[in-house]
Amino acid sequence: MEQKDIIKLSQVDFTYPEAEQPAVKALNLTLQAGTWTALIGHNGSGKSTVSKLLDGLLFPTNPDSQIMIAGLPLTPETVWEVRKHVGIVFQNPDHQFVGATVADDVAFGLENRGISRAEMQRRIPAVLAQVGMADYADAEPSHLSGGQKQRVAIAGVLALKPQIMILDEATAMLDPEGRKMVIDIVRKMMVQDHLTIISITHDLDEANLADQVLVLDDGQLIATGTPAEVFQKAALLERSGLALPFFYQLKSELMAQGINIPTTITTETELVAYLCQLNLNM
Amino acid sequence: MTKIIIGRYIPGSALIYKFDARGKLLVTFLFVFAIFLANNWPTYLVATLYTGLAIMGTGLRAHVFWDGVKPMVLLILFTSALQLFFSTGGTVYFHWWGLWLTSTGIVNAIFIFLRFTLIILISTVMTVTTQPLAISDAMEWLLTPLKWVGVPVAQLALVMSIALRFVPTLFDETLKIMNAQKARGADFNSGGLIKRSKAIAPLIIPLFISSLEIAVDLATAMEARGYQGTSGRTRYRVLSWQKYDLLNAGAFVVLLILLKVLG
Numbered sequence: 186m187e188q189k190d191i192i193k194l195s196q197v198d199f200t201y202p203e204a205e206q207p208a209v210k211a212l213n214l215t216l217q218a219g220t221w222t223a224l225i226g227h228n229g230s231g232k233s234t235v236s237k238l239l240d241g242l243l244f245p246t247n248p249d250s251q252i253m254i255a256g257l258p259l260t261p262e263t264v265w266e267v268r269k270h271v272g273i274v275f276q277n278p279d280h281q282f283v284g285a286t287v288a289d290d291v292a293f294g295l296e297n298r299g300i301s302r303a304e305m306q307r308r309i310p311a312v313l314a315q316v317g318m319a320d321y322a323d324a325e326p327s328h329l330s331g332g333q334k335q336r337v338a339i340a341g342v343l344a345l346k347p348q349i350m351i352l353d354e355a356t357a358m359l360d361p362e363g364r365k366m367v368i369d370i371v372r373k374m375m376v377q378d379h380l381t382i383i384s385i386t387h388d389l390d391e392a393n394l395a396d397q398v399l400v401l402d403d404g405q406l407i408a409t410g411t412p413a414e415v416f417q418k419a420a421l422l423e424r425s426g427l428a429l430p431f432f433y434q435l436k437s438e439l440m441a442q443g444i445n446i447p448t449t450i451t452t453e454t455e456l457v458a459y460l461c462q463l464n465l466n467m
Numbered sequence: 468m469t470k471i472i473i474g475r476y477i478p479g480s481a482l483i484y485k486f487d488a489r490g491k492l493l494v495t496f497l498f499v500f501a502i503f504l505a506n507n508w509p510t511y512l513v514a515t516l517y518t519g520l521a522i523m524g525t526g527l528r529a530h531v532f533w534d535g536v537k538p539m540v541l542l543i544l545f546t547s548a549l550q551l552f553f554s555t556g557g558t559v560y561f562h563w564w565g566l567w568l569t570s571t572g573i574v575n576a577i578f579i580f581l582r583f584t585l586i587i588l589i590s591t592v593m594t595v596t597t598q599p600l601a602i603s604d605a606m607e608w609l610l611t612p613l614k615w616v617g618v619p620v621a622q623l624a625l626v627m628s629i630a631l632r633f634v635p636t637l638f639d640e641t642l643k644i645m646n647a648q649k650a651r652g653a654d655f656n657s658g659g660l661i662k663r664s665k666a667i668a669p670l671i672i673p674l675f676i677s678s679l680e681i682a683v684d685l686a687t688a689m690e691a692r693g694y695q696g697t698s699g700r701t702r703y704r705v706l707s708w709q710k711y712d713l714l715n716a717g718a719f720v721v722l723l724i725l726l727k728v729l730g
């Protein structure tokens with residue numbers, strides 16, 4: 186598939202009613218289809234607000250703001266059409282589980298879209314199998330772990346065949362194992378269905394695996410680029426209250442000790458290999 | 468708490484589990500009226516037999532049904548006692564001020580006792596063998612006529628099924644808040660009525676706030692998943708009549724005929 190701009194924001198401003206400060210300021214952004222973008226920033230930096238703007242759950246407060254999703258301008262008139270292309274998985278597994286059972290929950294979005302029952306009976310088992318929850322179709326949410334519930338939420342999004350999937354701290358309440366499982370599933374689906382992923386996260390090691398990292402600070406985009414480019418700017422990140430991923434922390438501390446690390450080294454394994462070889466030379 | 472509201476359903480595989488929820492709900496509902504056809508020993512015997520067969524049909528242990536009746540025991544006994552001491556007619560065995568113990572009184576008391584108990588037992592049979600979600604679907608079906616006069620039955624049914632879904636979540640939330648307050652030195656289990664009610668306040672307020680939070684999150688999640696009212700929605704879960712339902716209907720019709728003939 187050709188690379189096209191699936192999300193385009195220009196001059197997007199948003200202020201909550203009765204708020205003094207805008208939550209999002211003059212945001213310009215272009216994302217390409219089929220890529221993984223990590224959106225990071227301190228608490229209250231406006232990440233969730235951005236995700237809600239992308240799905241028309243909120244509308245920009247500046248009339249000159251423009252949001253294009255999958256080639257459609259996002260306006261109150263087109264919002265239901267746009268929403269067909271965007272799926273969101275939220276943070277709290279319990280607060281987004283609508284159905285009484287796993288299958289019912291996946292069905293909820295399909296029912297809203299008026300999909301026929303025969304089609305639902307085809308899609309639901311298929312998406313549950315994709316997220317590894319096929320055996321739990323009749324399980325009640327209170328009998329599932331947080332990670333399982335999030336996988337069901339992902340299945341609910343996948344069933345609607347969106348082009349864009351937003352994870353708003355979807356793994357924040359999971360243990361490392363559940364977290365890894367969810368991320369692996371999403372990554373597989375991204376490749377398989379040519380999904381565009383926006384992952385809002387506080388886990389910088391996860392962000393480090395993205396194609397692109399965006400850093401929000403008080404509603405403004407203060408850095409964008411590949412993980413290597415963004416995490417290079419240690420001082421900037423620290424000023425906006427973010428810690429570096431472990432690899433970059435180590436690298437910058439080594440540099441501070443006078444050990445020069447070539448810029449070609451971008452992973453932990455390469456760094457380990459380089460350090461061992463450095464030791465040999467001493 | 469979950470036990471009271473939704474924990475009534477007990478999984479099982481007896482035939483009665485396969486009956487359509489609409490049929491069971493309807494029969495339970497009509498039974499309340501049918502029992503008023505009973506007015507003598509043979510009719511009460513028939514109604515009792517019908518209930519007994521239904522209970523045996525569930526294949527569940529007796530204490531399940533005792534649990535259903537237990538909360539109502541005082542009310543049943545009180546109502547029966549009123550009948551016992553305030554009915555007049557027939558042979559008088561005992562008379563003291565306004566209280567009478569008469570043969571009519573004794574019979575009436577037994578009938579009232581049976582009527583109450585049978586109604587409770589039949590509804591227990593329904594709730595223990597039908598999943599709450601199916602009951603809520605059946606309720607929607609039963610209320611369909613109200614749609615014609617503009618009652619938003621489909622929305623109400625959705626609200627009900629979501630409410631059922633969130634009972635365990637709110638229950639967990641309550642436990643969490645209770646533990647948090649206990650950790651701060653709250654004591655929910657001792658002291659008089661006033662002290663205990665006071666201890667409840669720091670429980671209710673956070674629970675109320677967290678319920679609101681859940682509601683806001685849930686509304687956002689529902690909207691993000693394309694919910695825009697119940698019109699134009701399709702249904703994944705549909706109830707369908709089976710051949711077993713003829714058994715349910717048949718048994719009830721036989722009951723009605725016997726009550727009518729013997730009464």
Ligand SMILES: Nc1ncnc2c1ncn2[C@@H]1O[C@H](COP(=O)(O)OP(=O)(O)OP(=O)(O)O)[C@@H](O)[C@H]1O
Nearest residue numbers: 201202204208226227228229230231232233234235
């Ligand atoms: N419903 C609301 N009404 C008013 N202000 C709000 C509302 N929701 C968020 N805000 C404010 O908007 C700003 C951005 O909030 P947002 O939820 O987008 O942050 P976030 O980056 O997602 O934070 P977190 O990491 O805590 O999820 C914050 O200052 C917050 O207080």
Ligand SMILES: [Mg+2]
Nearest residue numbers: 232233234353
């Ligand atoms: Mg957020």
